[in-house]
Amino acid sequence: MKQVGIPHGLFYYYYYPLWKTFFTDLGANVISSSESNRLTLDQGIKLAVDETCLPIKVYFGHVQELCRQHLDYIFIPRLVSVEPKSYICPKFMGVPDMIRAAFDNLPPLIDITIDVSKSDRPLKQDIMRVGSLFTNNNNRIKQAYTHACQENRFCRLLAREGYTMAEAISLWEGQQVQNPTSGDLNIGVLGHGYSLYDRYISMNLIERLRKMGCNVFLPESLDTGCIEQQAATVPKRVFWTLGRKMVGSALYMDKRPDIDGLIYLACFGCGPDSLIGEIIENKVKNKSFMMLTIDEHSGEGGLVTRLEAFCDMLRRRRMRGEGNLPAYG
Ligand code: SF4
Structure with missing residues (x-):
């Protein structure tokens, strides 16, 4: 064989x-x-x-x-x-x-x-x-x-159904995968699948968010028609398949009242990320948005601190009934 x-x-x-x-x-x-x-x-x-x-x-x-x-x-x-x-x-x-x-x-x-x-x-x-x-x-x-x-x-x-692509593959191979836990915050998480679903590259970002009480929404769980429709609203068509998917997903999540905030995971040294991240940052108007850039250094402390701060901010704003405008207006 x-x-x-x-x-x-x-x-x-x-x-x-x-x-x-x-x-x-x-x-x-x-x-x-x-x-x-x-x-x-x-x-x-x-x-x-x-x-x-x-x-x-x-x-x-x-x-x-x-x-x-x-x-x-x-x-x-x-x-x-x-x-x-x-x-x-x-x-x-x-x-x-x-x-x-x-x-x-x-x-x-x-x-x-x-x-x-x-x-x-x-x-x-x-x-x-x-x-x-x-x-x-x-x-x-x-x-x-x-x-x-x-x-x-x-x-x-x-x-x-809400599984990451890595979890979907494990399920497809007949392995046991825990159902994604349910939390009080809904966070949209975007990024190239090979960095987002690779637990080492992403420093286990999705699992960390779930442990912090977040329901994670990923591009693969969204309707592809809605993603394409939103991506088409950008004046110049994004011709990268994954980039367009991320722009469309971000704009779609931006309009959904059930989503509290968006996180974009970018890779240091990635040309498309520098452009797509910028487009999303400029176009997302209704949600708090955080861009995380990862590189070859594996220190997790900075990532955890930023995730905790982001979740705390979203909870505080929700408690006080504040919108998503930054503190400076
Ligand atoms: S440069 Fe960016 S888009 Fe290209 S392979 Fe690397 S991470 Fe992916």
Whole structure:
């Protein structure tokens, strides 16, 4: 049985069920790297070029972990676009090349280009090419891909119920996950999924908020039609898929009376975050908004203090019946 490794980073949180199902249905054994930790980041920092952002460095650490496991292949897709007329951050396009340049002990890569900006035909051809590494039966490859898409949709439905994408994947794999606890504050939390749902990168932000008595609302739990509708109100269309999702989610939550405040988790060194964070900060008018920027330093004290202060402020304002204007007016 062929062994295929999938790194536990970047688009893992959006597409792991799809690729795991696809390779498993073709008779492969899928191995993913473990959850991110200090060692993952340290290894990633050593291997990646300095200019890359934190999630890419962590991804390098995951690839390094997989390189020790005697795999037949490592799956590292080249993501360009996952929906028509929208794009993924350009750093994703270069990931397979950066990985090839940085590693000496790399197993063969399954480097598939995902670009459906104009048509999904090239992707379908690439799926057949990748499938042919495992079987000569074209029908089996097509069936495996159809099944894989169904499993991914099922996982997204779990996330609609309020679970993070990481929790949805655990549920999908048959693991036990606690129901999100209910609290007295409703906080919308935004950020790229690979930083937000990676407990090490986000310093367990979502779990901390829940322990502080907050119900966390995530973009994946919102109606996609409402997100797109709100994103379309920005004068210039945001052509990054994840960026548009965050802008639309923020504007939608800004209008919802049940949401008390918004938190945006940004990564140091991320170009799109610097722009999207700015747009959201300027457009959100009705809610208290806090931007948190994380980097390679793992000190949690600053994060906890800011979260506690934010929650205290929201509770105090609610108690006094104050609006969300800043103290200076
Ligand atoms: S969007 Fe930002 S965090 Fe994501 S890969 Fe690009 S630079 Fe890195």
